[in-house]
Structure formats: C-alpha cells, structure tokens
Amino acid sequence: MPRDSAFNILEGEQIRNVFPTIYFDFDQSFVRPVDRSTLEQVADALRAAPDDYLLIEGYCDWKGTTEYNLALGDRRATSVKDYIISLGIDPSRVEILSKGDLEAAPDAGPEGRALDRKAELVIVR
Numbered sequence: 001m002p003r004d005s006a007f008n009i010l011e012g013e014q015i016r017n018v019f020p021t022i023y024f025d026f027d028q029s030f031v032r033p034v035d036r037s038t039l040e041q042v043a044d045a046l047r048a049a050p051d052d053y054l055l056i057e058g059y060c061d062w063k064g065t066t067e068y069n070l071a072l073g074d075r076r077a078t079s080v081k082d083y084i085i086s087l088g089i090d091p092s093r094v095e096i097l098s099k100g101d102l103e104a105a106p107d108a109g110p111e112g113r114a115l116d117r118k119a120e121l122v123i124v125r
Contacts, residue, residue, distance in 0.1 A: 061113035073098030
C-alpha cells in the first residue's frame with residue numbers, strides 16, 4: 001500500500017547498487033537506447049514491490065559552472081524519470097535529485113569525467 005502524501009522519499013531507507021548506473025554522453029540528458037532495457041527492469045521491479053519508491057540522482061562531471069551542472073543533473077534525472085513513467089510507473093513513486101558536479105572527481109581526465117555523467121537509481125523503502 002502506498003504511503004500517505006506526508007512521506008518524504010529522502011528520509012526513507014535507501015538501497016543503492018541494486019540497478020546499473022545510467023550513463024550520459026557529454027552535455028546530454030537523453031536516455032540512450034542501450035539503457036532502455038535496464039530501465040524496463042527497474043519498472044518491473046517497482047511493479048513487483050508496490051511499496052518501494054525510486055530516487056533518481058542526476059550527476060555531472062566538473063566541466064561547466066555549478067549552476068549549469070545542477071540544471072544538467074536535473075535534466076538527466078528527469079529524462080530517466082520520464083522514461084520510467086512512460087513504462088507505467090505512477091509518477092508519485094519516483095523522485096529526482098540533482099547532485100550536479102558536487103560529487104564529481106576534481107580535475108578528472110576524460111575517462112573519469114565520463115563516469116561522473118550519470119544517473120544513479122536508488123530504491124527507497
């Protein structure tokens with residue numbers, strides 16, 4: 001049974017590393033075709049556990065301003081959320097949080113920056 005509207009997803013028990021990370025190309029926020037099957041698995045898991053919620057955290061590399069990267073992290077998380085919703089998941093069960101470049105590896109090279117351009121999928125109970 002879904003929680004009441006006063007439930008704060010950020011205060012629930014967070015379970016990380018259940019699903020693979022979704023990666024993005026430089027300065028992009030669209031869900032790549034290669035990641036769609038992962039998100040279909042996430043939707044299946046949410047259907048199988050109707051009391052679980054999904055928190056999508058959007059991240060960026062250190063290139064760009066903090067403000068720009070927070071907005072890009074938001075767009076990345078939103079594109080994942082929109083895809084999950086398109087698979088039939090109730091929007092009230094999915095929240096986003098942009099981390100922008102706040103946790104990016106400082107002065108990372110190209111390979112490290114590619115790992116920072118992502119969306120992390122967190123189950124919340």
